[in-house]
Structures are given as C-alpha cells and as structure tokens.
Amino acid sequence: MSYTSQLRELIKRVEKTREERLGHDFPRMTPEQKQDVLNNHHPDYIKDQFRKAKIGPNKGDRFPHELCDVIEGYPAVKWDEIDTSKIDYDVDVLVVGGGGAGASASLLAHEAGADVLLTTKLRFGDSNTVMAQGGIQAADKSNDSPATHYLDVIGGGHYSNVPELVRALVTDAPSVIDWLEDLGVMFDKEDDGSMKTRHGGGTSKKRMHSARDYTGAEIMRVLRDEVLCRDINVVEFSPVVELLMDKEGKAAGAVIYNFETEEYQVVKAKTVIITTGGLGRLHTQKFPTSNHYGATADGLVLAYRAGAKLAFMDTVQYHPTGASYPEQIEGFLITEKVRGLGATPINVDGEQFVYHLETRDVEASAIIRECAKGKGITTPSGMQGVWLDSPMIDKLHGEGTIEKELPAMVRQFARFGVDIKKDPILVYPTLHYQNGGILINDKCESSVENLYVAGEASGGTHGRNRLMGNSLLDILVLGRRAGKNAAAKAQSIDNKSAELNLEHAEKFVEELKKEGIKRTKTSPILIPDYTDGELS
Amino acid sequence: MLNQKGYEKKQKSNEFVDIYIMGKRYNVPSSLTIMKAFEYAGYTLLRGCGCRAGFCGACSTVYRIAGNHELKVGLACQTKVENDMYLTQIPFYPAHKVNYEIDKLQGDGDQVVELYPEITKCLGCNACSNVCPQDIKVMKYVSHAIRGEISKAADESFDCLLCGLCASKCPANIVQYKVGLLCRRLHGKYLAPKASHIKERINEIEEDKFDKQLDELTNASKDELANKYNNRDIEK
Numbered sequence: 071m072s073y074t075s076q077l078r079e080l081i082k083r084v085e086k087t088r089e090e091r092l093g094h095d096f097p098r099m100t101p102e103q104k105q106d107v108l109n110n111h112h113p114d115y116i117k118d119q120f121r122k123a124k125i126g127p128n129k130g131d132r133f134p135h136e137l138c139d140v141i142e143g144y145p146a147v148k149w150d151e152i153d154t155s156k157i158d159y160d161v162d163v164l165v166v167g168g169g170g171a172g173a174s175a176s177l178l179a180h181e182a183g184a185d186v187l188l189t190t191k192l193r194f195g196d197s198n199t200v201m202a203q204g205g206i207q208a209a210d211k212s213n214d215s216p217a218t219h220y221l222d223v224i225g226g227g228h229y230s231n232v233p234e235l236v237r238a239l240v241t242d243a244p245s246v247i248d249w250l251e252d253l254g255v256m257f258d259k260e261d262d263g264s265m266k267t268r269h270g271g272g273t274s275k276k277r278m279h280s281a282r283d284y285t286g287a288e289i290m291r292v293l294r295d296e297v298l299c300r301d302i303n304v305v306e307f308s309p310v311v312e313l314l315m316d317k318e319g320k321a322a323g324a325v326i327y328n329f330e331t332e333e334y335q336v337v338k339a340k341t342v343i344i345t346t347g348g349l350g351r352l353h354t355q356k357f358p359t360s361n362h363y364g365a366t367a368d369g370l371v372l373a374y375r376a377g378a379k380l381a382f383m384d385t386v387q388y389h390p391t392g393a394s395y396p397e398q399i400e401g402f403l404i405t406e407k408v409r410g411l412g413a414t415p416i417n418v419d420g421e422q423f424v425y426h427l428e429t430r431d432v433e434a435s436a437i438i439r440e441c442a443k444g445k446g447i448t449t450p451s452g453m454q455g456v457w458l459d460s461p462m463i464d465k466l467h468g469e470g471t472i473e474k475e476l477p478a479m480v481r482q483f484a485r486f487g488v489d490i491k492k493d494p495i496l497v498y499p500t501l502h503y504q505n506g507g508i509l510i511n512d513k514c515e516s517s518v519e520n521l522y523v524a525g526e527a528s529g530g531t532h533g534r535n536r537l538m539g540n541s542l543l544d545i546l547v548l549g550r551r552a553g554k555n556a557a558a559k560a561q562s563i564d565n566k567s568a569e570l571n572l573e574h575a576e577k578f579v580e581e582l583k584k585e586g587i588k589r590t591k592t593s594p595i596l597i598p599d600y601t602d603g604e605l606s
Numbered sequence: 607m608l609n610q611k612g613y614e615k616k617q618k619s620n621e622f623v624d625i626y627i628m629g630k631r632y633n634v635p636s637s638l639t640i641m642k643a644f645e646y647a648g649y650t651l652l653r654g655c656g657c658r659a660g661f662c663g664a665c666s667t668v669y670r671i672a673g674n675h676e677l678k679v680g681l682a683c684q685t686k687v688e689n690d691m692y693l694t695q696i697p698f699y700p701a702h703k704v705n706y707e708i709d710k711l712q713g714d715g716d717q718v719v720e721l722y723p724e725i726t727k728c729l730g731c732n733a734c735s736n737v738c739p740q741d742i743k744v745m746k747y748v749s750h751a752i753r754g755e756i757s758k759a760a761d762e763s764f765d766c767l768l769c770g771l772c773a774s775k776c777p778a779n780i781v782q783y784k785v786g787l788l789c790r791r792l793h794g795k796y797l798a799p800k801a802s803h804i805k806e807r808i809n810e811i812e813e814d815k816f817d818k819q820l821d822e823l824t825n826a827s828k829d830e831l832a833n834k835y836n837n838r839d840i841e842k
C-alpha cells in the first residue's frame with residue numbers, strides 16, 4: 071500500500087527540514103550519553119523483560135521471558151506413540167537443521183566416510199543463511215591477519231567471547247573461503263581474481279567478502295546442490311522434536327516428526343549435530359524479526375532438556391532499521407548500507423534525533439527512545455516507527471545513487487507502492503540475531519557427550535555482540551569442524567546394543583512439576599502461530 | 607473465520623477483499639500479502655513458506671482472478687491479495703535434477719548441454735522470463751548456456767531464488783533454474799580467475815606464522831585486549 075494521506079501530511083514535515091539538515095551532521099553521543107540510552111532503552115537492559123530460568127543446567131540464569139517459556143515448556147512428544155526400540159534410520163551422524171551450518175557439517179562428515187542423515191524442519195536451505203546479504207569476513211589479504219581479525223571480534227563482543235572459539239573462527243576463515251571458491255561460489259572479484267573486500271561495522275581491515283547482495287543465498291544454493299549431488303540422505307519437513315539418549319546419558323539419536331503424516335520416527339545415531347539456527351521467531355519483547363519462519367529456538371530446547379549448558383542467552387541483537395511500513399514487509403531488514411550512504415533517522419516533527427551511524431545497539435535504543443517519547447509515527451497497521459530519510463542519499467551523492475547502490479531495496483519497496491528515491495521510509499528496530507546459544511568448545515562439543523553444535527544455535531564465539539559478516543563465517547567454520555569431529559568420534563562408537571530412551575525428557579518433566587510449572591505450553595514450538603495476526 | 611482478534615485491532619481502517627483459498631471464500635484486509643492472507647484465514651503454513659522476505663523461493667503460488675482465464679504465478683510473500691483472487695499453493699513441483707561431481711566437470715562450452723540436453727529444445731517462447739518474480743531474463747541465460755557461454759549465463763542468472771516458476775511454465779520441459787545453478791558453479795570454480803592471496807594466507811597459517819600473536823591474544827587480560835583494541839589501526 072502506498073502512503074496514506076495522513077502519512078503524506080507527515081512527510082511534508084520531513085521535506086521541510088531536509089534542505090537545512092543537508093551538510094549539518096547531528097552530533098555523535100558521548101560515552102555517557104550512549105550508556106544512558108542503552109541502560110534506559112536497549113531491550114537487553116530492561117530488567118522486567120527477563121526472568122531467571124527455573125530449571126535445567128542454567129537454573130538461575132537470566133533469560134528473556136520468551137526463551138524461558140519454551141525452555142519451561144512440556145515436551146510436545148506423546149510418549150505412548152513412540153517405540154524407541156523400533157529404529158527407522160540407523161546412521162553414523164545425524165545432522166539436525168538444513169541451513170549453512172547443517173549443510174557444511176553434512177559435507178565434511180560425509181567426506182570423513184560417515185553415513186549421514188540430514189533432517190530439517192522446512193525445505194532444505196530455507197533458513198537464515200539464505201537471507202544474508204552483506205557478506206562474510208575472512209582475513210586473507212596481505213595487510214590483514216588472523217590476529218587482527220581476532221581483535222576485532224573480541225572487541226566487538228565486549229571481551230566476553232570464548233577465546234578458543236574466536237581463535238578457531240579467525241584461523242579457519244581463509245580455508246573456508248577457499249573451500250567455497252572451489253565448490254563454485256561466485257564471489258565478487260577484481261579482474262586479477264583477488265577478492266573485492268569492504269569494511270563492515272567494527273572491522274579494522276576491509277575483509278568483507280560478498281556475492282553481490284545475495285551472499286547468503288549464493289553460499290546456501292551451492293552447498294545445498296553439493297549435498298544433493300552426493301550420497302547424503304536428506305529428509306525435509308521432518309523436525310526433530312526430542313533427542314534420544316543411551317543408557318549412559320550420551321546423545322544417541324533423535325525423534326523426528328513427519329509434518330505430513332503426523333508420525334514420529336526414531337533415528338539412531340552415533341553422534342548428533344545440532345544446527346537449528348536462532349530464536350528470531352520467538353519475537354522477544356514482541357519485536358518483529360528479520361529471521362526466517364523456522365527460527366524458533368528448537369535446538370536450544372532440545373539440547374537443554376538433554377543437559378547441555380547455554381551461554382549468553384541474556385543478550386539478543388536488534389538491528390536498528392527493520393521496515394515498519396508497508397505492513398507486508400514489517401521487520402524486513404533495511405541494510406546498514408542505507409544509513410552508510412547518508413539516510414538519517416527523523417522523528418514525527420521532521421527533526422533528526424540521533425547521529426545516523428552510531429553502533430547498532432545505540433542507534434536502535436535511540437529510535438526506541440524517540441518512539442517512547444511520543445515522537446514516533448504510528449503506521450496504519452498500528453506499529454511504531456521513525457522516518458529514515460532515504461531521499462537524502464541522492465541529495466548528497468547525486469541523482470541516481472539510490473537506484474545504483476540499493477537496487478534490491480528499491481525493488482522491495484516498489485512492489486508495495488513506495489518509491490524510496492522520493493519518499494522517506496518508516497523503520498523500527500527488528501530482532502535480528504541470537505548472540506548466545508548452546509555452549510561449545512572449539513571441537514563443537516557441547517557439555518553432553520556425542521552432542522555437537524554449530525552455527526547460530528551455538529554460543530560463545532561472538533560474546534555479547536556479533537559483528538556483521540562473522541556469522542556466515544562461523545556457520546561454516548564450526549559446521550565443518552562439527553562434521554569432521556562428529557564423524558571421527560562416530561568411528562570409535564559401537565552402538566549396536568545401545569538402548570535408546572527418553573528418560574532425560576521424563577526427568578525434565580518431573581523437574582517441571584516439582585518447580586510447580588504447569589502444563590500450559592509445549593515445546594519445541596516448531597512453527598510460530600500467526601493466525602491471530604498479532605505479529606508476523 | 608478463525609482468530610481475527612489481532613487483525614481486527616490492527617486493520618480498522620482497512621478495506622477488505624474476497625479471496626478464495628482452495629475454493630473456499632475468505633474476506634481479508636486488502637493490504638495483506640498472499641502469505642499473510644492464508645494466515646489471516648486461519649491456515650498455519652508448513653510448505654510454501656521460508657524466509658517471508660523474497661529471498662528463498664519457497665512460496666511460489668498459482669492464482670487467477672475471477673472472470674479471467676489466465677493462470678498467474680508469484681511469490682506468496684511478495685504479492686498482495688486482490689479482490690476475487692482464486693489461490694492455491696504449489697507445495698512441491700517435481701523437477702529433474704542431474705547429479706554430477708563438480709570436480710570431474712570442466713568449464714567448457716559443451717558441459718551444460720551434455721548434462722541438460724533438453725535445453726537445446728528451447729522453443730523461444732519466453733514464458734520463463736515472463737513468469738520470473740525476480741525479472742531475470744531466463745530465456746536469455748538459457749540461450750547463453752546452449753551456446754556454451756557459461757560465464758554469461760552465470761552472470762545473467764545470478765539473482766535466481768530457485769523458486770522453480772520458470773520450469774513450471776516451460777513447454778520444452780527445461781529446468782532453467784538448475785541450468786543456471788550449474789553454470790554459476792562452473793563459472794565460480796573453473797572460469798573466474800582464482801584469488802591467489804587466499805592460498806598464500808592458508809600456507810602462512812599452516813606454517814604457524816600467526817601462532818605467537820594468537821597465543822598472546824588468547825592469554826591476554828581484558829584490559830590488555832581493550833588497550834590493543836582501542837589503539838588498533840583502521841584501514842581507510
């Protein structure tokens with residue numbers, strides 16, 4: 071829907087101040103002002119939006135309510151319908167999830183000679199990986215080094231990252247790029263073959279590699295094709311709903327649920343790799359999200375019940391500019407490049423209220439504060455937003471810049487009748503990334519034996535804040551490591567007489583009851599419910 | 607209709623239109639995409655829904671407007687509902703896939719025709735391009751592939767989401783999106799010039815050239831790290 075007449079009236083106020091704003095940068099915040107806006111408005115700092123986990127390995131730790139809700143949910147599996155002695159699949163390595171981490175884990179496990187089953191909730195490849203636009207980091211140019219990359223990662227993560235994981239990330243990075251190139255990923259290159267690289271937020275060297283603005287899609291479609299070309303068994307629309315353990319409490323398989331026939335199947339595996347991605351679709355604090363449909367934290371729930379420890383779950387990344395209008399694209403990511411080119415945030419009165427290139431957390435908090443003051447704009451569908459004055463870009467850099475630099479964005483808005491070259495767009499922070507996850511070591515082992523984790527489902531690599539381009543990197547670094555290590559471990563395991571069981575889940579239920587938690591919710595939730603139209 | 611509380615709250619000022627899902631009529635706000643209209647009508651989508659943002663190609667959908675014979679297609683997450691829209695979902699479109707070992711292929715002109723010989727049967731009807739939600743010149747890249755111009759086909763097909771709508775319309779049974787994918791992989795692996803700096807860096811890492819620096823950083827205190835971080839050199 072193009073802008074309503076009320077919004078058109080409000081746009082006039084933005085236009086009125088545009089000329090006088092040109093050439094006058096809004097002042098940057100002082101460190102004290104930054105801390106103040108974070109303390110008072112960043113979602114991570116709002117105490118009553120968190121509570122202490124009542125049970126499990128992180129009992130007493132502070133989690134968002136929405137995460138507690140799924141962690142304190144009752145298992146969705148109906149016990150009496152499952153016979154764990156009737157094995158439907160018997161494999162060496164079970165990979166749970168079909169995004170970039172799952173695909174790369176499968177490829178490496180397969181290469182190591184393992185019999186692999188990849189099972190995924192939606193279609194293979196439908197994931198956050200496919201949506202990543204910006205790029206992937208790797209320190210492979212002569213002026214750069216893994217150590218420099220290390221420093222950027224750990225500074226960005228507020229020095230809280232797990233050092234061995236950061237080290238794994240930066241030292242494997244060049245070989246990951248090499249591997250992708252060899253599989254046929256089309257990176258942006260100079261004529262002599264060297265990689266075109268750019269800065270991303272928080273990088274000290276230009277090390278962002280890209281494939282136009284479809285970097286994640288390009289990586290995912292090549293990895294998926296490669297998996298399908300090999301003898302790797304892929305089962306789609308079959309989420310894992312519970313892990314299975316052996317008598318010694320080690321991971322030994324999983325229960326998968328066939329969405330279509332509504333039947334459970336039992337997978338026996340020597341090792342299990344969780345690559346189920348993040349929690350965007352839990353909509354923490356009712357935020358819209360940039361994430362794909364299946365990002366409902368399932369892996370966290372499953373691993374937690376099996377006894378795996380989580381890390382950094384009290385911090386979530388909100389991207390300052392998600393679309394808040396038109397309704398059809400609420401939460402959709404407006405790439406940081408738009409602000410990079412000079413588009414500035416403007417309130418309902420046509421005034422700028424924050425410098426446009428503060429860090430993601432500060433910028434997001436300032437937008438939230440402005441709306442809380444009543445200086446935001448209410449969209450026709452009831453959402454809040456502020457203007458992002460996109461026409462400034464052509465004013466600053468010349469007519470045609472927007473068309474040339476932001477073609478995907480122009481196309482996206484034009485589909486719904488908004489011309490971002492002429493009119494500002496409405497934005498509000500959107501839930502973008504799960505900073506934390508299941509705690510692992512640099513072999514991708516969780517605290518549960520034979521249970522490996524990779525990608526956004528894992529925690530520790532990015533500490534309390536991830537930099538752009540390091541997630542596409544970590545899913546491949548860790549995915550490859552998980553695949554290789556899980557396959558090697560599988561070789562030493564004899565599970566012929568292993569008795570698979572769900573005792574860990576039964577115990578978990580006992581604990582829930584003991585804590586007085588009622589059976590009002592089940593988890594993993596698998597598919598978010600949008601039939602009530604509150605969020606989407 | 608189910609669960610409209612939330613929407614009623616949000617949609618007060620909106621117009622409504624009639625749509626038909628699998629033949630049943632639903633009255634929905636005209637601002638919705640096809641995907642959200644399904645949900646508004648009470649459907650929980652399993653198939654045909656992925657990124658919800660025009661990136662994954664999972665949501666191809668077929669529809670027609672009452673009174674008009676033409677079958678239209680689009681991405682459900684990117685297409686708005688219209689009055690009297692008759693909708694269905696195409697949850698799975700069976701398509702031919704060739705398995706190959708990329709390492710054993712070559713980047714030469716005949717390769718693609720050998721693996722997908724049906725491309726030479728292209729009738730030149732351009733139905734594939736007309737149907738593409740990404741506005742890709744599909745027929746053009748198929749022509750490049752027929753002529754063995756792999757790099758051109760790779761470039762032209764780059765924005766492909768693999769939604770499969772091209773193949774659904776092809777009278778010659780060509781699976782265009784898979785042809786494009788093969789061309790891109792061949793280009794990326796065999797035809798694009800190699801990035802030599804990557805191999806150099808990998809060698810340096812294997813020779814442990816950075817181990818000392820990394821050891822220092824791994825063992826550094828938070829203050830030492832902060833000091834180094836705040837004083838690091840930033841490339842212009």
Ligand SMILES: Cc1cc2nc3c(=O)[nH]c(=O)nc-3n(C[C@H](O)[C@H](O)[C@H](O)COP(=O)(O)OP(=O)(O)OC[C@H]3O[C@@H](n4cnc5c(N)ncnc54)[C@H](O)[C@@H]3O)c2cc1C
Nearest residue numbers: 167169171191197198199204205310347525526539541542
């Ligand atoms: C819009 C957007 C833009 C981004 N841009 C960038 C960028 O430019 N650079 C960057 O580095 N990062 C970026 N990111 C972050 C990055 O893309 C993701 O963090 C990363 O791709 C996650 O990969 P993954 O394999 O861990 O998870 P995903 O790719 O999300 O895959 C998870 C898979 O697990 C499946 N699954 C979930 N639950 C179950 C279950 N119960 N059973 C079985 N399967 C299940 C899902 O269906 C999915 O296939 C972006 C993210 C988004 C959303």
Ligand code: FES
Nearest residue numbers: 657658662663683
């Ligand atoms: S759901 Fe991904 S393109 Fe529509």
